[in-house]
Amino acid sequence: MTGSARKSRNDPGRVDHTPGFVLHSYPFRETSLIIEIWTESHGRVGLVARGARRPHSALRGRLMPFLPLTFSWSGKSELRTLIHCEWLGGMPVPQGLGLLCGFYVNELMLKLLARDDPHPELFPWYVQTLHDLAHANDPTAYAICLRRFEQNLLTELGYAQAFDKEAHSNQPINRELSYYYLCGVGAIPASQQSPPAGGILLHGKTLADLARHDFSDATSLHQSKRLMRHIINHHLGGQTLHARELLKDLQQL
Numbered sequence: 001m002t003g004s005a006r007k008s009r010n011d012p013g014r015v016d017h018t019p020g021f022v023l024h025s026y027p028f029r030e031t032s033l034i035i036e037i038w039t040e041s042h043g044r045v046g047l048v049a050r051g052a053r054r055p056h057s058a059l060r061g062r063l064m065p066f067l068p069l070t071f072s073w074s075g076k077s078e079l080r081t082l083i084h085c086e087w088l089g090g091m092p093v094p095q096g097l098g099l100l101c102g103f104y105v106n107e108l109m110l111k112l113l114a115r116d117d118p119h120p121e122l123f124p125w126y127v128q129t130l131h132d133l134a135h136a137n138d139p140t141a142y143a144i145c146l147r148r149f150e151q152n153l154l155t156e157l158g159y160a161q162a163f164d165k166e167a168h169s170n171q172p173i174n175r176e177l178s179y180y181y182l183c184g185v186g187a188i189p190a191s192q193q194s195p196p197a198g199g200i201l202l203h204g205k206t207l208a209d210l211a212r213h214d215f216s217d218a219t220s221l222h223q224s225k226r227l228m229r230h231i232i233n234h235h236l237g238g239q240t241l242h243a244r245e246l247l248k249d250l251q252q253l
Contacts, residue, residue: 014074018042019088021126022065023106027053034079035063036110037071040123044113047073047082059085066093066102066130078115091130098133101142104243105129105149108232111239112157125152143225144215150228151210159235161186164211175205181227183234200230 020039028034033049052059059082062069068091072084094102105126113119129149136142154160164173167186173179178190180199187207188196195201202223209220210227232241 013076013080014072014083015042016072016084017070017086018072020045020069020071021067021130022063022069023110024065025049025063033059033063035082037069038109038113038123038126039071039118040120041118042116043118044109044115045071045073046079046115047071048079049082049085052082062087065106066099067091068127091127092134094130094133097139097142098136100243100247101133101146102130104146104241104247105133107241107243108150108153111236111241112153112232119156122153122156125149125156140218140221143221147215147221147224147228148213150232151213154228154231154235157235160231162211163187163207173204173207173211175203175208177204178202179204179207181207181230183231200227202227 018039018041020037023036023038023044025033025035028048031051031053033052035047035049035052037045037047039045049059049063051057052063054060062085068088070086070088071082073080073082075081093099109126126149129145132145132148133142136145151160161167161184165171165186166173166179167182167188173187174189179187179202180190180193180196181187181202182196182199187202188199190201203219205217206220206223206227209215209217210224215221215224229244
């Protein structure tokens with residue numbers, strides 16, 4: 001799902017037919033919605049969908065998460081005005097546990113991505129994640145989908161240090177050793193110091209597998225979950241991911 005937005009010559013604040021997805025929506029006044037959307041060309045954008053909650057509004061069935069849409073809007077303020085929205089079709093929507101995983105991905109993006117900050121290289125990863133969540137059929141497959149997206153999101157935002165090198169020596173990670181991983185520093189051999197405050201203990205093999213995006217080993221997958229949670233919590237600054245709390249109650253994802 002790719003495409004380009006078009007701007008009107010008569011209205012420089014207007015954008016037409018840009019592909020994207022609804023990340024979240026909530027009521028606004030009596031009949032409207034505020035929606036947070038994620039687009040390839042403009043990143044995260046806040047829109048007012050006027051009249052979208054009216055019983056016969058054409059927007060009621062469209063402004064839903066995980067549906068591929070095109071958006072047209074106008075305005076230059078923090079919240080623009082939605083003008084038009086079209087459903088593109090062609091993508092299955094995640095169901096069951098996959099749906100909860102999708103809400104977790106959306107919430108993660110809402111809290112880590114700033115508005116109006118495009119990340120075009122992340123957009124296809126988001127689309128691929130929705131596709132994979134819609135076709136996953138067991139907890140391990142769902143977990144791998146989440147770890148891959150988390151890793152790509154953190155890399156795109158510049159939050160993750162290299163997983164294939166030791167922090168201070170820049171030597172390759174030794175798969176046979178254990179390491180402490182510290183946010184903002186990286187991987188430090190566990191043999192070189194006592195447990196540091198805020199560090200997380202990992203196998204070298206886990207870090208090496210992460211560097212290769214290889215989640216085939218069950219131990220590496222389990223430790224990758226702990227590491228991603230550790231890094232994400234650090235950058236959330238105390239914010240709670242409600243979808244993750246629900247997932248923790250249902251499955252160890």
